[in-house]
Amino acid sequence: xxxxxxxxxxxxxxxxxxxxxxxxxxxxxxxxxxxxxxxxxxxxxxxxxxxxxxxxxxxxxxxxxxxxxxxxxxxxxxxxxxxxxxxxxxxxxxxxxxxxxxxxxxxxxxxxxxxxxxxxxxxxxxxxxxxxxxxxxxxxxxxxxxxxxxxxxxxxxxxxxxxxxxxxxxxxxxxxxxxxxxxxxxxxxxxxxxxxxxxxxxxxxxxxxxxxxxxxxxxxxxxxxxxxxxxxxxxxxxxxxxxxxxxxxxxxxxxxxxxxxxxxxxxxxxxxxxxxxxxxxxxxxxxxxxxxxxxxxxxxxxxxxxxxxxxxxxxxxxxxxxxxxxxxxxxxxxxxxxxxxxxxxxxxxxxxxxxxxxxxxxxxxxxxxxxxxxxxxxxxxxxxxxxxxxxxxxxxxxxxxxxxxxxxxxxxxxxxxxxxxxxxxxxxxxxxxxxxxxxxxxxxxxxxxxxxxxxxxxxxxxxxxxxxxxxxxxxxxxxxxx
Amino acid sequence: xxxxxxxxxxxxxxxxxxxxxxxxxxxxxxxxxxxxxxxxxxxxxxxxxxxxxxxxxxxxxxxxxxxxxxxxxxxxxxxxxxxxxxxxxxxxxxxxxxxxxxxxxxxxxxxxxxxxxxxxxxxxxxxxxxxxxxxxxxxxxxxxxxxxxxxxxxxxxxxxxxxxxxxxxxxxxxxxxxxxxxxxxxxxxxxxxxxxxxxxxxxxxxxxxxxxxxxxxxxxxxxxxxxxxxxxxxxxxxxxxxxxxxxxxxxxxxxxxxxxxxxxxxxxxxxxxxxxxxxxxxxxxxxxxxxxxxxxx
Numbered sequence: 001x002x003x004x005x006x007x008x009x010x011x012x013x014x015x016x017x018x019x020x021x022x023x024x025x026x027x028x029x030x031x032x033x034x035x036x037x038x039x040x041x042x043x044x045x046x047x048x049x050x051x052x053x054x055x056x057x058x059x060x061x062x063x064x065x066x067x068x069x070x071x072x073x074x075x076x077x078x079x080x081x082x083x084x085x086x087x088x089x090x091x092x093x094x095x096x097x098x099x100x101x102x103x104x105x106x107x108x109x110x111x112x113x114x115x116x117x118x119x120x121x122x123x124x125x126x127x128x129x130x131x132x133x134x135x136x137x138x139x140x141x142x143x144x145x146x147x148x149x150x151x152x153x154x155x156x157x158x159x160x161x162x163x164x165x166x167x168x169x170x171x172x173x174x175x176x177x178x179x180x181x182x183x184x185x186x187x188x189x190x191x192x193x194x195x196x197x198x199x200x201x202x203x204x205x206x207x208x209x210x211x212x213x214x215x216x217x218x219x220x221x222x223x224x225x226x227x228x229x230x231x232x233x234x235x236x237x238x239x240x241x242x243x244x245x246x247x248x249x250x251x252x253x254x255x256x257x258x259x260x261x262x263x264x265x266x267x268x269x270x271x272x273x274x275x276x277x278x279x280x281x282x283x284x285x286x287x288x289x290x291x292x293x294x295x296x297x298x299x300x301x302x303x304x305x306x307x308x309x310x311x312x313x314x315x316x317x318x319x320x321x322x323x324x325x326x327x328x329x330x331x332x333x334x335x336x337x338x339x340x341x342x343x344x345x346x347x348x349x350x351x352x353x354x355x356x357x358x359x360x361x362x363x364x365x366x367x368x369x370x371x372x373x374x375x376x377x378x379x380x381x382x383x384x385x386x387x388x389x390x391x392x393x394x395x396x397x398x399x400x401x402x403x404x405x406x407x408x409x410x411x412x413x414x415x416x417x418x419x420x421x422x423x424x425x426x427x428x429x430x431x432x433x434x435x436x437x438x439x440x441x442x443x444x445x446x447x448x449x450x451x452x453x454x455x456x457x458x459x460x461x462x463x464x465x466x467x468x469x470x471x472x473x474x475x476x477x478x479x480x481x482x
Numbered sequence: 483x484x485x486x487x488x489x490x491x492x493x494x495x496x497x498x499x500x501x502x503x504x505x506x507x508x509x510x511x512x513x514x515x516x517x518x519x520x521x522x523x524x525x526x527x528x529x530x531x532x533x534x535x536x537x538x539x540x541x542x543x544x545x546x547x548x549x550x551x552x553x554x555x556x557x558x559x560x561x562x563x564x565x566x567x568x569x570x571x572x573x574x575x576x577x578x579x580x581x582x583x584x585x586x587x588x589x590x591x592x593x594x595x596x597x598x599x600x601x602x603x604x605x606x607x608x609x610x611x612x613x614x615x616x617x618x619x620x621x622x623x624x625x626x627x628x629x630x631x632x633x634x635x636x637x638x639x640x641x642x643x644x645x646x647x648x649x650x651x652x653x654x655x656x657x658x659x660x661x662x663x664x665x666x667x668x669x670x671x672x673x674x675x676x677x678x679x680x681x682x683x684x685x686x687x688x689x690x691x692x693x694x695x696x697x698x699x700x701x702x703x704x705x706x707x708x709x710x711x712x713x714x715x716x717x718x719x720x721x722x723x724x725x726x727x728x729x730x731x732x733x734x735x736x737x738x739x740x741x742x743x744x745x746x747x748x749x750x751x752x753x754x755x756x757x758x759x760x761x762x763x764x765x766x767x768x769x770x771x772x773x774x775x776x777x778x779x
Contacts, residue, residue, distance in 0.1 A: 131627070147619070147620075149760070242742065245742060246739055246740060246742055249735070249738070249739030249742060250736055250739040250740075252735075253732050253733075253735035253736035253738075253739055254731060254732025254733075254735055254736070258745070258747055261742065263742065418716075418741070433775070434773075437771075437773050442771070443769060443770065443771060443772065444771070444772045444773075444774075445771065445772070445773045445774070446773075446774045446775075447773065447774060447775040447776075448775060448776055449630065449774055449775070449776050452626070452628070452630060452632075452774045454624065454626035454627060454628070454632070456624045456625050456626055456627075456632075457624040457626050457632050457634070457772050457774070458624070458634050458770050458772050459772065460770075462639070462769045463719065463741075463742065464741065464742045466742060467639075467744055467769055469770055471624075472624055472634065473622070474620070474634065474770050477765075482762070
């Protein structure tokens with residue numbers, strides 16, 4: 001080698017085989033322990049990275065919702081409600097083990113259906129999904145000690161409507177505590193990402209779970225609202241946008257049923273001048289672009305102390321430029337496909353608005369695949385509080401940079417949103433980090449880290465992000481009638 | 483009618499009546515609307531006029547409560563406990579006055595009213611002792627899998643709108659107000675529409691117990707008129723509809739939905755306030771905040 005400049009490292013594609021997903025040509029509803037065709041119109045699930053159809057999915061008619069709620073109600077009455085906590089614990093344990101055993105298959109399936117990088121699905125989504133079942137297996141026979149009084153009662157039938165960003169993980173976060181507390185469930189995964197939930201139904205069969213304890217439906221907003229407002233559903237639960245959560249609250253007003261709501265809201269990272277720079281850059285980039293920014297509480301806004309802002313933003317751009325965007329099945333990929341054409345359209349419009357409102361746009365020069373719903377990771381600087389970029393939930397691979405001069409200003413700006421899910425604080429000064437954490441109106445604060453989740457740690461928001469929790473002792477309350 | 487309000491004390495002296503006003507931001511203003519309405523005792527006899535609060539009074543009370551929240555939530559838990567213990571002391575000292583007012587309002591014998599007042603003193607005392615135990619009972623350390631320290635701490639939700647019980651004029655009122663304050667929140671209370679006088683006297687107790695201005699605000703008037711505004715107000719973080727009539731509940735829940743406001747899950751029928759309380763209200767009036775930090779050298 002005579003070159004003074006060494007050649008940059010070349011990436012060689014490391015594709016995971018799509019065949020590992022064990023795709024079926026058709027996926028069916030799971031009601032009362034058996035798979036059935038459903039009476040609704042069939043749909044197809046699309047791979048957002050290629051826009052190709054993955055499989056046909058059975059459609060749910062209103063009569064299927066009734067059937068599923070009846071099955072769950074019968075199972076609660078005859079089979080699950082009277083079961084010992086220790087028996088429920090073992091079923092949950094079985095589900096955790098089955099998720100671990102079929103982790104690779106499910107990770108590939110999840111990547112195909114959502115567009116998320118397979119490496120992330122394998123290293124984050126699947127292990128965490130199994131961990132929520134394992135953690136809650138341990139709770140099922142210890143509810144007397146959870147601090148809600150002796151022998152806390154379940155609600156009965158729980159109806160759960162789930163989002164498309166983490167289909168299997170959010171299923172685990174909601175189904176595991178619901179079952180541990182002694183409820184039976186009817187689950188509806190998102191319309192664009194139903195496959196992993198329907199394979200989960202197969203795991204329920206393999207685990208020998210009594211019929212009707214877990215039922216899985218398909219469909220979109222109509223089925224979701226039908227399920228959540230069904231009079232046979234004692235506890236409706238919704239994970240998704242604030243807009244839909246608000247609609248559900250209106251709909252359930254006066255029915256005596258209060259929904260579990262795990263809603264959205266962009267998160268904020270606050271970077272003080274004394275932050276550990278390398279870690280902060282990595283954390284801010286990860287916070288904004290992890291899972292294509294499709295994360296409730298994603299760090300879509302960063303507030304940087306003015307004295308270091310210019311240099312910091314430059315380093316964020318440099319780091320973002322190294323993210324590999326493309327084929328989700330390539331294990332080198334950092335940022336995959338946006339989940340659907342509709343989402344890509346929405347985020348693109350928000351980006352255009354940002355430019356029109358005068359923010360300065362930079363997008364990663366990384367080449368994008370020719371097909372599929374991709375958006376280059378984008379960083380906006382010179383963003384002001386009044387801009388839509390700063391106020392709305394972005395829910396895509398877009399980071400907005402704002403600045404501040406004093407800790408008080410940082411806190412005021414971070415709190416100046418009706419949402420309150422998550423925030424990050426970057427500083428080497430412990431007292432400042434804790435001072436800031438105390439004043440942030442969010443349900444989660446990550447100090448010198450971001451996007452940490454654990455089944456032992458309560459996660460959830462404040463105000464318009466919904467105030468329920470998943471995880472830990474506190475998370476049980478959502479599914480106990482206490 | 484209580485002794486102090488009798489036109490004459492029976493020995494020919496004409497007594498000085500008290501004007502009942504609102505309690506907003508630590509002051510006792512009249513309603514900006516100038517409206518009042520007569521309060522009758524259980525037998526239909528005139529007791530006094532009470533202010534009939536307007537929507538503007540309500541908005542001012544919410545502004546005051548937001549200010550009050552900043553100082554109250556920033557105080558130490560120990561300090562909040564001290565103030566609430568002081569409230570219990572002051573209530574105890576004015577037991578006789580409250581017994582007369584409760585007897586008039588609720589149509590109880592003086593003896594039964596005195597029992598109810600004593601239970602109210604004990605209720606405040608019970609919640610006062612909770613202020614510095616909420617964190618340890620509802621929060622804790624999360625044993626996360628990784629090199630992090632992670633803890634969850636309950637924090638007050640903010641400004642709480644309270645529709646006070648309609649029947650139990652003092653015991654019911656303190657049973658819903660004390661947990662709001664003990665958890666570090668501030669309150670805008672709509673007093674019982676027909677039995678508001680013990681609530682007005684309670685404000686005099688609160689005003690002399692070192693409770694910072696705006697932490698508790700009490701409006702007399704018509705909850706059916708004001709509660710929907712409280713439920714929809716953007717700067718109110720939670721709503722306790724305990725005293726709202728059944729016909730009003732759906733409307734309040736619908737109004738609260740717009741801001742995804744927390745609405746306490748309380749029965750339509752007023753409970754027996756003599757039953758021992760549970761910490762449930764404290765749990766519901768706090769939000770759990772989870773804080774992560776890496777461990778390293």
